[in-house]
Amino acid sequence: MQDQEFSKAYEPNNYEDSIYKAWEESGFFNPDNLPGKRTKSFSISMPPPNATGNLHIGHAVMLAIQDLTIRFQRMRGQKTLWLPGTDHAAIATQNKVEKLIKAKSGKTRHDLGRAEFLKQVNDFVIQSQTNIKNQVRKMGSSCDWTRERYTLDEGLTKAVSTAFVEMYNDGLIYRGSRIVNWCPRCLSTLADDEVEYKPTTEKLYWIKYGPFTLATSRPETKLGDTAVAVYPGDERYQKFVGKKIMIPGVLGEFEVTVVEDKAVDPKFGTGVIKVTPAHDFTDYEIAQRHNIVLKQIINEEGKMMANCGKYAGLTTRECRSKIVEDMQRMGLIEKIEDYDHNLSICYRCGTPVEPLPSKQWFINVNKEVKKLGGKTIKQKALEVVKEKEIEIIPDRFNKTYYHWIENLRDWCISRQIWFGHRIPVWYRNTKHGTRNMEHETSEEIYVGLEAPKGDGWQQDPDSLDTWFSSGLWTFSTLGWPEITKDLKTFHPTSLMETGYDILFFWVARMIIMSTYLMGEIPFKHVYLHGLIRDENGVKMSKSLDNVIDPLDVIKKYGADATRLSLLIGTTPGNDMNLSESKIGGYRNFVNKLWNISRYILINVKNPRLIEKQPSVKTLADQWILAELNLLIDFATKNLESYNFSVVGEKIYEFTWSKLADWYVEISKVESDKEEILLYILQNLLKLWQPFTPFVTQVIWQNLDDKNLLMIQDWPKASGKVDKKVIKDFDLVKEVVSTIRNLRSESNISPSQEINAVIVAGSSKKLIEQESLVISRLARLKKIEVLTSGKKSKASLSAVVGKIEIYLPVAGTLDVKKELNRLTVEEKRVRDFVAHLEAKLKNQRFLERAPKEIIEKEKVKLADHKVQLEKIKQQLKTLK
RNA sequence: GGACGAUUAGCUCAGUUGGUUAGAGCGCCUCGUUUACACCGAGGAGGUCGUAGGUUCGACUCCUACAUCGUCCACCA
Numbered sequence: 001m002q003d004q005e006f007s008k009a010y011e012p013n014n015y016e017d018s019i020y021k022a023w024e025e026s027g028f029f030n031p032d033n034l035p036g037k038r039t040k041s042f043s044i045s046m047p048p049p050n051a052t053g054n055l056h057i058g059h060a061v062m063l064a065i066q067d068l069t070i071r072f073q074r075m076r077g078q079k080t081l082w083l084p085g086t087d088h089a090a091i092a093t094q095n096k097v098e099k100l101i102k103a104k105s106g107k108t109r110h111d112l113g114r115a116e117f118l119k120q121v122n123d124f125v126i127q128s129q130t131n132i133k134n135q136v137r138k139m140g141s142s143c144d145w146t147r148e149r150y151t152l153d154e155g156l157t158k159a160v161s162t163a164f165v166e167m168y169n170d171g172l173i174y175r176g177s178r179i180v181n182w183c184p185r186c187l188s189t190l191a192d193d194e195v196e197y198k199p200t201t202e203k204l205y206w207i208k209y210g211p212f213t214l215a216t217s218r219p220e221t222k223l224g225d226t227a228v229a230v231y232p233g234d235e236r237y238q239k240f241v242g243k244k245i246m247i248p249g250v251l252g253e254f255e256v257t258v259v260e261d262k263a264v265d266p267k268f269g270t271g272v273i274k275v276t277p278a279h280d281f282t283d284y285e286i287a288q289r290h291n292i293v294l295k296q297i298i299n300e301e302g303k304m305m306a307n308c309g310k311y312a313g314l315t316t317r318e319c320r321s322k323i324v325e326d327m328q329r330m331g332l333i334e335k336i337e338d339y340d341h342n343l344s345i346c347y348r349c350g351t352p353v354e355p356l357p358s359k360q361w362f363i364n365v366n367k368e369v370k371k372l373g374g375k376t377i378k379q380k381a382l383e384v385v386k387e388k389e390i391e392i393i394p395d396r397f398n399k400t401y402y403h404w405i406e407n408l409r410d411w412c413i414s415r416q417i418w419f420g421h422r423i424p425v426w427y428r429n430t431k432h433g434t435r436n437m438e439h440e441t442s443e444e445i446y447v448g449l450e451a452p453k454g455d456g457w458q459q460d461p462d463s464l465d466t467w468f469s470s471g472l473w474t475f476s477t478l479g480w481p482e483i484t485k486d487l488k489t490f491h492p493t494s495l496m497e498t499g500y501d502i503l504f505f506w507v508a509r510m511i512i513m514s515t516y517l518m519g520e521i522p523f524k525h526v527y528l529h530g531l532i533r534d535e536n537g538v539k540m541s542k543s544l545d546n547v548i549d550p551l552d553v554i555k556k557y558g559a560d561a562t563r564l565s566l567l568i569g570t571t572p573g574n575d576m577n578l579s580e581s582k583i584g585g586y587r588n589f590v591n592k593l594w595n596i597s598r599y600i601l602i603n604v605k606n607p608r609l610i611e612k613q614p615s616v617k618t619l620a621d622q623w624i625l626a627e628l629n630l631l632i633d634f635a636t637k638n639l640e641s642y643n644f645s646v647v648g649e650k651i652y653e654f655t656w657s658k659l660a661d662w663y664v665e666i667s668k669v670e671s672d673k674e675e676i677l678l679y680i681l682q683n684l685l686k687l688w689q690p691f692t693p694f695v696t697q698v699i700w701q702n703l704d705d706k707n708l709l710m711i712q713d714w715p716k717a718s719g720k721v722d723k724k725v726i727k728d729f730d731l732v733k734e735v736v737s738t739i740r741n742l743r744s745e746s747n748i749s750p751s752q753e754i755n756a757v758i759v760a761g762s763s764k765k766l767i768e769q770e771s772l773v774i775s776r777l778a779r780l781k782k783i784e785v786l787t788s789g790k791k792s793k794a795s796l797s798a799v800v801g802k803i804e805i806y807l808p809v810a811g812t813l814d815v816k817k818e819l820n821r822l823t824v825e826e827k828r829v830r831d832f833v834a835h836l837e838a839k840l841k842n843q844r845f846l847e848r849a850p851k852e853i854i855e856k857e858k859v860k861l862a863d864h865k866v867q868l869e870k871i872k873q874q875l876k877t878l879k
Numbered sequence: 880g881g882a883c884g885a886u887u888a889g890c891u892c893a894g895u896u897g898g899u900u901a902g903a904g905c906g907c908c909u910c911g912u913u914u915a916c917a918c919c920g921a922g923g924a925g926g927u928c929g930u931a932g933g934u935u936c937g938a939c940u941c942c943u944a945c946a947u948c949g950u951c952c953a954c955c956a
Contacts, residue, residue, distance in 0.1 A: 006915095008915085008916070009916080009918065010918090193952095197953095197954080204956085214956070215956060216956055217956070218956085229956095263955085264955085264956085265955055265956085268955055268956070269955090269956065272956090273955085273956045274956075275956095280956085281954095282954090282955080282956080283956090341954085341955085341956095342954065344954095396883065396884080397883090399882075399883075400882070400883070400951070400952080403881095403882075403951095403952070404951095404952075407952080407953085500950090500951090501950090501951090503951095504951090504952095531950090535890080535891070537891095537948090537949080557918095568892095568893095568904090569891070569892050569893075569903090569904080570892085571892090571893085573884080574884075574885080575884090575885090575949085575950085576891090576892085577890095577891060577892085578891090579890090579891070579905090581890095581891090581904095581905060581906090582891070582892095582904080582905075584905090584918080585904060585905060585918090586904095587918065588916095588918040588919090589904095589918085590918085591916070591918045591919095592915090592916065592918080592919085594915090594916080594918095595915040595916035595918090595919085596915065596916080597915085598915050598916075599915030599916080600915085601915095602915070603915085643895085645892095645893075646893075646894095646895085649893075649903070649904095652903090652904090653903080660915085660916090661920090664915080668913090737921095737922090740921060740922065741921090741922060741923085743921090743922085744909080744910070744921065744922040744923080745922080745923090747909090747910075749910075749911075750910080750911055750913070750920090750921070751911085751913080776913095779913080828900085831900090832900055835900080839936085839937085842936060842937090843936085844935095844936040844937095845936040845937070846936080847936075848935085848936045848937090849898075849936055849937075850898085852898095853898055853936095853937090856898080857898085860900095864900095
């Protein structure tokens, strides 16, 4: 050990980069290079961060948890693969680059043209990918970079096309004319779950509508009305049902059909709604049920179409105020009220969504397919979770998953953006530029992996929803559609670890895609972590300036401390509040581990690995090994079941409160502990490695400079744990603590050594045997151990279980204070004894409680009665 | 409107199938440089476990209702 290398405080910045480099160069992130015979595999697909992003704290928590799991399984002898990659994040990336270009040159993507725009997007992506990959490394992630993938790389693009073609041939993908969510800013469709809702106060217009009065928030859609609907059997309107009526409007009269439909709430408003099938989902469904025609009046830019007369060309908002004016003039407006409702907006840009009729590609979620034994993809996705093939942690998310799947409608997968996987469909004699449903065309369609031969074919200009490719992630990254060795070895993956916020977006879609295309589940366990909020529980955001940047805190406190702060004190599915002081606390801990190691390594003659558990000499030796073995069992069991936090807490407690506070201190008193100290240290480093891989490796090099800690075998508990050892040692600890307490209460300075008399009864042998330890830790000069008797006058006194402790401090004894202290203590024990006595007198307790519990209470009572007696005597002696 | 979660020490959170005199870290108070560590050591104060009922010999733990906060889903003109 080099002294200068082992500085007083651990400096993470001096080691982290070189350690990571050593790991990466060792090749052990790659499962093919792992030593030993590894028959079982354990794999995780890393949820791909957006190719454009910066690492944020949400990524950090995901990386910490996944790396912990992979490192644990690697040490357990599994063939471990953690496959990293990035996602092209279609709309998000396109929007971002569009903004950048606009800011730089004032140009739009249309000015540049498709090819040039895509080139610029790709340049941008390559640059930010390098950035985020290095940030992933900073966290210590032991993922296999040789297998890294990108959703737009060649192999994955082929997987996407193959999936599309296969689903098309099975009739699962179809092109249809439907009402879609349309963002007039992005000029694209949005999936149902890409629409967000914003509470907004708007106006509700009560309008005269022929013979009816009805309420609407969108009077401009009156131009597209083709029906009026009432609740079935509503007496007020029976005479109109089934009739066609002429309604006066701002562009003259128009005809509507009156229908009955259960979608109408007879209690809301007047119980009548106007039906605009082309621009409202509910209205569209009503129109479908009653064979009502639809009339599109709003175009893809959110403007009124040519069929709107003088309103043509206005935005919907402009049109609304204009049309309201005109209607007021005609006396068609009865009243206008304020009205709170949820405005639908685009989740990417916040623009209000315009429902429009459009020709798009969909995945049919209700089609029974042969490949799934006649089930629908929806049924299959439900089944694998219900039958526990896939286990979601925490399991309460099962319910929300079921609910979401059950209510899933056909998934619109085409997007009118350029950046993404182009839809593998070609048309001839097409009018694909028009999405208007009224233009049915006779066109040839070709769906395939490559462009068809022959003239006049044009590829569909649209691209696929980014979640379509993400849905293939677990198997497309392993080589599918080729049946590769990796695919056979690592799929289904073992664990999917991600935030609960994308359970639907992503996890559900992977399940759908994998069960259909692969015929197997994508992963066995789903671990959902919560959101990281700031110390006040507020979502982190740049505008609030409450963001904790993982790179900043790694630099300041080290990657290990950052990881610990994200791994401990959290439970799956629950949000976590994180503050910098918490990270600082774990930095202190890492430093503690460093200094324990430093002490051991400096004081040991020959730092080395110890193969077998060393033989013991003292109670402390037995105790620390027993505690270590308990810890190993606990950690192994709980890491297997993803209880990271409790494991971290337990190892932390062992390290600081057991090893450092007691055993290391005792090692300064009892000699000849070289082997045990080394043995404990080497196992402790192994236990910590999945949590804090950097500092443990730095320390490990001092024990073994040839092999990396990350591929060592996970520790095994050796031998049976003797409970009596732990009980005895705990008693010794309590005696020491009690003496320290007495000293402290009486302001006896640590440098002042005093005598002690311990009346130990049946524990005399134990206390005598441990008297050296006790006297050094409690800073005693002389210690006298008796079986019984001898009341020491003018002493501080206390009782530990059945043991009486006297510290003769004649002269300095503050009798009044001491009496007071003992009286308080006496009352506390007396109350407890009374409580136990009452319990044990309760007939029903005696009848119904289990025997062991009653026995336990009886022993407790007896012990405390003895204690109470002794305190009383001590009080008497003082008086 | 429906579902879910949270509510435990000043703050951030643990608390496994009901059987401890309710725990940890940070913060706070007192004392302390005993050569691993002041990113430290020793000791201490601090909680009727959101409220009200109920089940039970026994409830922080189970049930019911309510309150506050939060999230998701559905969206009704």
